[in-house]
Amino acid sequence: MSFDWSVIFSNAKFLLLQGLVGIGVYGGGTLRLAIPAILLGFVIGIILGLARMANRPWIHYPAVLYIELIRGVPLIIVIFWFWFLVPVIIGRPIPEYWVALTAFVIFEGAYIGEIIRAGIQSVPKGQVEAATASGLSYAHIMFDVILPQAIRNMIPALVTQFIVLFKDTSLASIIGMMDLTKAAQTVSERELRPFEMYLFIAVVYWIFTYSMSRVAHRLEVRMSPDRRP
Amino acid sequence: MIEFRGVNKWFGSLHVLKDINLAIKQREVVVVCGPSGSGKSTLIRCINRLERIQNGEIIVDGISLSGKKTDITKLRAEVGMVFQQFNLYPHKTALENIILAPIWVRKQSRAKALKIGKDLMAKVGIPDKLDSYPAQLSGGQQQRVAIARALAMQPKIMLFDEPTSALDPEMINEVLDVMTNLAREGMTMIVITHEMGFAHRVSTRIIFMDEGQILEDESPELFFTQPKNERTRFFLSKILTH
Numbered sequence A: 001m002s003f004d005w006s007v008i009f010s011n012a013k014f015l016l017l018q019g020l021v022g023i024g025v026y027g028g029g030t031l032r033l034a035i036p037a038i039l040l041g042f043v044i045g046i047i048l049g050l051a052r053m054a055n056r057p058w059i060h061y062p063a064v065l066y067i068e069l070i071r072g073v074p075l076i077i078v079i080f081w082f083w084f085l086v087p088v089i090i091g092r093p094i095p096e097y098w099v100a101l102t103a104f105v106i107f108e109g110a111y112i113g114e115i116i117r118a119g120i121q122s123v124p125k126g127q128v129e130a131a132t133a134s135g136l137s138y139a140h141i142m143f144d145v146i147l148p149q150a151i152r153n154m155i156p157a158l159v160t161q162f163i164v165l166f167k168d169t170s171l172a173s174i175i176g177m178m179d180l181t182k183a184a185q186t187v188s189e190r191e192l193r194p195f196e197m198y199l200f201i202a203v204v205y206w207i208f209t210y211s212m213s214r215v216a217h218r219l220e221v222r223m224s225p226d227r228r229p
Numbered sequence B: 001m002i003e004f005r006g007v008n009k010w011f012g013s014l015h016v017l018k019d020i021n022l023a024i025k026q027r028e029v030v031v032v033c034g035p036s037g038s039g040k041s042t043l044i045r046c047i048n049r050l051e052r053i054q055n056g057e058i059i060v061d062g063i064s065l066s067g068k069k070t071d072i073t074k075l076r077a078e079v080g081m082v083f084q085q086f087n088l089y090p091h092k093t094a095l096e097n098i099i100l101a102p103i104w105v106r107k108q109s110r111a112k113a114l115k116i117g118k119d120l121m122a123k124v125g126i127p128d129k130l131d132s133y134p135a136q137l138s139g140g141q142q143q144r145v146a147i148a149r150a151l152a153m154q155p156k157i158m159l160f161d162e163p164t165s166a167l168d169p170e171m172i173n174e175v176l177d178v179m180t181n182l183a184r185e186g187m188t189m190i191v192i193t194h195e196m197g198f199a200h201r202v203s204t205r206i207i208f209m210d211e212g213q214i215l216e217d218e219s220p221e222l223f224f225t226q227p228k229n230e231r232t233r234f235f236l237s238k239i240l241t242h
Ligand SMILES: Nc1ncnc2c1ncn2[C@@H]1O[C@H](COP(=O)(O)OP(=O)(O)OP(=O)(O)O)[C@@H](O)[C@H]1O
Pocket: B011, B014, B016, B034, B035, B036, B037, B038, B039, B040, B041, B042, B043
């Protein structure tokens, strides 16, 4: 059996429009899932990270519990909770897309929260002391001294996490959401061309993740004028 | 200018400042020395409340630090601090390091802060490094920027916590020279240092601390020639032979 380019060309529109972007008769789409999941996960992560560093126990402990619980279970289990359990509890089914989005945001929030916390804690104590000693307020210490350094330190870990999340969206195909992986599976079952299909989508995934790491690298360099020779 | 009245401080069960009584007048240059762990850093960090005391009272520029109405931020603006590790903001240039607090705390206009900042960089001898980042400067240059940063707030008091201990020997003097000029201009200074030459030439008083207590509080002449305390003699014999 030789490599069949035509099966890729004839199905590219379905794979890219429906599978990747999410335009078509099925709800879904890898990008339509990944982009809001990354943005919302980031917001939840900032809140969790700051909450975990809070002194007040009623803010601190719920955040610790959340992060440690979620990080202790596989992502697929979280997806299954929302797919099988939550509909039973609320008494009606939830569309695949919303199940996947909720599960991803909840799952990613825990990891991103830890990255935010580690980033802020990576700023040496002396920075806060110097800023405090000069009479700056808490808000200025946070926004002018700590966060610019913390965010720069966080970029590599954050981008790795976003890349992992982007690839993990393929798990949504297990509950039947029409993403890139599910689209490739559908086509390959019809055309009996799994090799071409899965190779094609691997390239698509790779292009996106590689671009993400390039952009991150540029961002890191741009935020580090002091580290340029 | 600065007064400690019966000050005690503990870190957990560790008693680090034991009944400290001390009064420092305007224009005095007080050198603090003593073995590692004796409480020197803690002593001066209490002055701008980087550390809190458990009992006693500290009065700075006529204001009690423990007063309920005390605006600690305002007080900190009057007290400049220079650290052993410089603690410059690595993501800001030398000039940006200097103008941050004057703009936000002193509410200076950016133009005025920049003007003062440039003058101070000239004063500490590195007028050509305005736009350098800390990582691009030598240790001695970084510490001079840190001094300029503290001076930009036009403080009434300057605190130095081992400002030359992290420097290569050939850079120590460029920092001590800046400090000497500052002392000659009449700045009230407390300096933790083991540079006994500097202490001898510049200070008006030398304090020796051990295990959280002030064991000696003397003029430099008496401190070096007739130390009262056995431990002071032992300490001096150790550091002066280097
Ligand atoms: N944040 C802290 N928590 C607990 N213990 C501390 C803390 N800071 C200092 N100590 C302890 O308090 C004692 C006094 O410390 P301090 O830093 O004031 O000493 P020092 O005289 O400045 O010493 P060095 O010459 O090493 O700088 C030491 O035993 C130190 O271990």
